[in-house]
Amino acid sequence: MRILTNYDTALMAFGLVASLLILLPMLILAASTMRFNITITQKGDSKRTPTLPYMLPFIFHGVPLICDPAKFITEILMRYGWRRPLRIRVRWLQYIIVANPSHIQTIFKSSKQLTSKPAILHSLKHILKSPAHAVAFYAADNSGIAASPRKGSNIKHHNRINFHQAHTVHEFLSGQHLTHIADRYLTILQRNLSSLFASRSDDWVEYPDLYQFIQIQATKASIETIMGSKILEINPNIIDDFWEFDNNVPQFLKCLPRWMMPAPFKARDRVHDSIKKWHAYAHAHSDCSRISANDPEWEPFFGTKMIRARQNYMLKMKPLDADARASEDLGLMMASNGNAVPCIFWFIYEALRHQSLQEQMVAEVTSCMKSGELDITSLSAQPLLQSVYAEVLRLRIATGVARVSEFGAFNLDGYHIKEGQPIIIFSRPAALNEETWARAGKSVSETAPLDEFYAERFLVSMGDGDQRKNTTSSTSASAETKYSFSLNGLAGSWIPYGGGQRMCPGRHLAKGEMIGTFAVLFTQYDIELTAPHSPKIESDLKWFPVGALPPVGKVPFRIRSRPKLD
Numbered sequence: 137m138r139i140l141t142n143y144d145t146a147l148m149a150f151g152l153v154a155s156l157l158i159l160l161p162m163l164i165l166a167a168s169t170m171r172f173n174i175t176i177t178q179k180g181d182s183k184r185t186p187t188l189p190y191m192l193p194f195i196f197h198g199v200p201l202i203c204d205p206a207k208f209i210t211e212i213l214m215r216y217g218w219r220r221p222l223r224i225r226v227r228w229l230q231y232i233i234v235a236n237p238s239h240i241q242t243i244f245k246s247s248k249q250l251t252s253k254p255a256i257l258h259s260l261k262h263i264l265k266s267p268a269h270a271v272a273f274y275a276a277d278n279s280g281i282a283a284s285p286r287k288g289s290n291i292k293h294h295n296r297i298n299f300h301q302a303h304t305v306h307e308f309l310s311g312q313h314l315t316h317i318a319d320r321y322l323t324i325l326q327r328n329l330s331s332l333f334a335s336r337s338d339d340w341v342e343y344p345d346l347y348q349f350i351q352i353q354a355t356k357a358s359i360e361t362i363m364g365s366k367i368l369e370i371n372p373n374i375i376d377d378f379w380e381f382d383n384n385v386p387q388f389l390k391c392l393p394r395w396m397m398p399a400p401f402k403a404r405d406r407v408h409d410s411i412k413k414w415h416a417y418a419h420a421h422s423d424c425s426r427i428s429a430n431d432p433e434w435e436p437f438f439g440t441k442m443i444r445a446r447q448n449y450m451l452k453m454k455p456l457d458a459d460a461r462a463s464e465d466l467g468l469m470m471a472s473n474g475n476a477v478p479c480i481f482w483f484i485y486e487a488l489r490h491q492s493l494q495e496q497m498v499a500e501v502t503s504c505m506k507s508g509e510l511d512i513t514s515l516s517a518q519p520l521l522q523s524v525y526a527e528v529l530r531l532r533i534a535t536g537v538a539r540v541s542e543f544g545a546f547n548l549d550g551y552h553i554k555e556g557q558p559i560i561i562f563s564r565p566a567a568l569n570e571e572t573w574a575r576a577g578k579s580v581s582e583t584a585p586l587d588e589f590y591a592e593r594f595l596v597s598m599g600d601g602d603q604r605k606n607t608t609s610s611t612s613a614s615a616e617t618k619y620s621f622s623l624n625g626l627a628g629s630w631i632p633y634g635g636g637q638r639m640c641p642g643r644h645l646a647k648g649e650m651i652g653t654f655a656v657l658f659t660q661y662d663i664e665l666t667a668p669h670s671p672k673i674e675s676d677l678k679w680f681p682v683g684a685l686p687p688v689g690k691v692p693f694r695i696r697s698r699p700k701l702d
Contacts, residue, residue, distance in 0.1 A: 243548070257274060272455070304446055306641050418447075479532060512651075523595050536560050539558075576625030597618070
């Protein structure tokens with residue numbers, strides 16, 4: 137009898153616990169929803185950012201955010217709106233999600249107050265293998281990126297790592313330096329492709345995957361262009377090792393331990409060691425201080441003046457030892473290939489899928505040939521090529537731009553955001569927001585929905601009376617019409633490179649690489665899909681919000697040399 141009584145008591149206790157486990161999340165959801173609704177009714181200039189409703193204490197929004205961030209962010213913006221900033225929580229961390237183009241512009245214009253330092257430190261520590269003392273060195277720099285250090289900072293000029301990084305990249309990826317780099321990229325790419333097909337006459341050569349082909353050829357040309365030829369000569373496996381590492385960046389970003397993905401960690405170690413080996417070799421054969429106007433733009437050991445300048449200032453910073461400097465250039469290798477290469481693939485893939493579009497794009501390319509040579513400056517100014525470029529970035533970039541107020545609170549249109557509170561802007565929701573794009577006068581219709589590729593989305597007819605200012609434009613004339621390329625009205629909506637003073641400094645080079653790679657392949661080779669009627673390849677949203685979205689699946693193709701166009 138006592139046994140039965142104890143059994144009944146245990147059963148009742150179990151039922152009570154089970155009921156609480158079922159009811160508790162519902163009660164928490166109801167309470168958090170009530171708080172959200174009360175918060176959004178606030179008025180005034182110091183409003184609290186509403187926290188999204190949640191069901192689980194402590195974990196809060198962590199499960200859906202980690203499992204499928206693209207779906208989670210898309211659904212919360214559809215459900216709760218994009219006009220106001222929204223707060224999400226993951227354990228003890230809190231983030232402010234901003235999707236209003238007006239708010240995004242305000243954030244980008246506040247570069248003096250807002251910094252991306254926390255995101256940089258996270259990448260240094262968890263992705264780039266930077267030693268702890270180097271991460272601490274970066275964290276201690278409170279001088280900002282402007283020429284004049286922030287008031288109150290006591291960081292010596294030669295230790296202003298954030299300023300030197302920004303200043304060097306901006307200086308050597310613009311003007312005549314940029315023109316030289318872009319031309320050299322085309323020259324090296326053409327040389328490599330010619331060598332690859334030299335013994336194959338005019339026969340078709342089939343490849344199982346266009347993306348892998350682009351990865352190898354574009355990365356090889358990019359690394360030699362920027363870092364010189366010796367890094368590839370003494371490290372013949374560095375490209376394969378790099379992509380084995382880079383293909384797992386989303387897992388590194390989640391801070392997964394080595395035992396869960398030993399192969400990517402080992403690949404990163406090999407790339408890191410290869411860069412150290414290259415640095416030592418280059419310093420033994422070249423002088424990184426040779427960056428004056430009379431010095432060569434490129435040499436085989438360090439490559440461009442940008443690399444020499446980076447080495448020159450880092451050598452003066454004691455915490456940046458050989459390991460730290462290798463981590464720096466691993467980051468540069470990622471920045472110059474990780475996003476550009478997938479976008480080059482999509483640029484070429486869309487041209488292969490649409491024969492009429494391809495013919496129009498090639499026509500613009502051939503108009504930019506002088507004495508049989510490609511003029512990269514003219515190429516990058518062609519309206520249709522620019523529109524395809526901008527559309528690829530709009531649709532295939534899914535990055536998260538992080539900002540934080542390092543000194544004092546930040547007021548965002550009346551919302552009070554505390555010091556140190558991370559603000560995150562996602563490029564993909566902004567790119568797919570039909571209302572904001574319609575306001576900008578861009579094509580959003582049944583024939584050109586925002587979730588589909590539309591090559592002419594950024595073209596404006598010159599006869600439309602478009603008088604809007606701040607338009608990046610160039611014109612193209614035919615027997616029928618004239619049109620220009622325009623990003624007018626899209627500030628805060630088209631943001632593949634971020635914005636403000638911290639906008640990606642390599643954006644002009646990436647544009648030249650995308651258009652230039654297409655130009656080389658489609659004027660000097662016949663190239664076509666071997667399975668043209670297969671379902672179109674989709675983007676891999678598992679990369680949201682890391683950056684460029686690679687394709688899901690392989691794209692078989694074939695290619696052959698053809699006589700050079702005059």
